[in-house]
Amino acid sequence: MENDLIVTVDHVSMRFNLSSEKFDSFKEYVIKSIKRQVSYDEFWALQDISFEVRRGESLGLVGLNGSGKSTMLKIIAGVLKPTKGTVSVRGNMAPLIELGAGFDMDLTAKENVFLNGALLGYNRSQMEAQYEDIVKFSELGDFMNVPVKNFSSGMVSRLAFAIATIGVPDILICDEVLSVGDFRFQEKCEERIGNMQKKGTTILFVSHSLEQVEKICNKIVWLEKGRLKMFGDAKNICKIYAES
Numbered sequence: 001m002e003n004d005l006i007v008t009v010d011h012v013s014m015r016f017n018l019s020s021e022k023f024d025s026f027k028e029y030v031i032k033s034i035k036r037q038v039s040y041d042e043f044w045a046l047q048d049i050s051f052e053v054r055r056g057e058s059l060g061l062v063g064l065n066g067s068g069k070s071t072m073l074k075i076i077a078g079v080l081k082p083t084k085g086t087v088s089v090r091g092n093m094a095p096l097i098e099l100g101a102g103f104d105m106d107l108t109a110k111e112n113v114f115l116n117g118a119l120l121g122y123n124r125s126q127m128e129a130q131y132e133d134i135v136k137f138s139e140l141g142d143f144m145n146v147p148v149k150n151f152s153s154g155m156v157s158r159l160a161f162a163i164a165t166i167g168v169p170d171i172l173i174c175d176e177v178l179s180v181g182d183f184r185f186q187e188k189c190e191e192r193i194g195n196m197q198k199k200g201t202t203i204l205f206v207s208h209s210l211e212q213v214e215k216i217c218n219k220i221v222w223l224e225k226g227r228l229k230m231f232g233d234a235k236n237i238c239k240i241y242a243e244s
């Protein structure tokens with residue numbers, strides 16, 4: 001059973017330091033911070049969180065705004081280092097966090113396909129083999145030679161989703177990605193996530209749509225003000241959460 005574990009979150013806490021002072025200039029901030037005259041308020045976004053995910057399971061993170069869902073996903077993705085505790089991940093990950101953040105807005109959509117592919121670890125010929133699928137899935141055929149700065153936010157998200165989901169990763173991290181794009185495109189994304197699940201991908205999923213969470217996930221982590229309120233079977237917890 002131990003070998004089934006794909007993500008283990010062990011007593012994780014995350015502290016952010018919030019500056020409580022106002023500075024007239026960046027220079028003043030730098031000088032005061034070198035002289036250690038800047039005071040911070042401590043804010044614990046996550047406190048003592050532990051849970052585990054088994055290979056092939058799909059975990060939803062639910063909770064109100066600011067409860068720590070995105071912070072938890074960023075720690076699992078390795079974007080943030082926890083202040084306390086450890087996270088161990090066995091397998092490769094495709095993180096869908098802040099879609100389009102890796103794009104160079106001055107480059108065309110086509111150029112960004114190859115740039116993003118490289119960032120995800122694919123070489124040029126691998127991306128060439130995937131290119132037509134990316135164009136077809138994102139439905140941006142007429143726009144591939146247009147700089148991404150002229151795209152709507154929905155178009156940016158469609159392109160980023162199409163690129164990030166070309167392979168079959170061990171773990172797919174989705175932070176609110178299905179809330180972007182129109183209804184029809186959301187359905188396409190759900191279908192693609194479903195196909196990855198069938199091939200064995202473990203999904204870590206954040207959404208404010210309980211309907212989507214119930215459809216995709218079989219396990220739930222419920223966070224409340226940075227603490228773990230419940231962890232377990234999706235159906236039970238979604239019911240209690242919806243009634244809370």
Ligand SMILES: Nc1ncnc2c1ncn2[C@@H]1O[C@H](COP(=O)(O)OP(=O)(O)OP(=O)(O)O)[C@@H](O)[C@H]1O
Nearest residue numbers: 016017018045063064065066067068069070071072
């Ligand atoms: N880089 C940061 N610096 C300071 N505080 C932060 C930072 N990132 C997140 N926080 C704080 O941590 C708390 C948790 O934020 P997080 O984005 O993880 O919540 P969330 O559950 O994903 O919220 P939402 O549902 O609104 O997306 C919030 O109070 C937020 O202000």
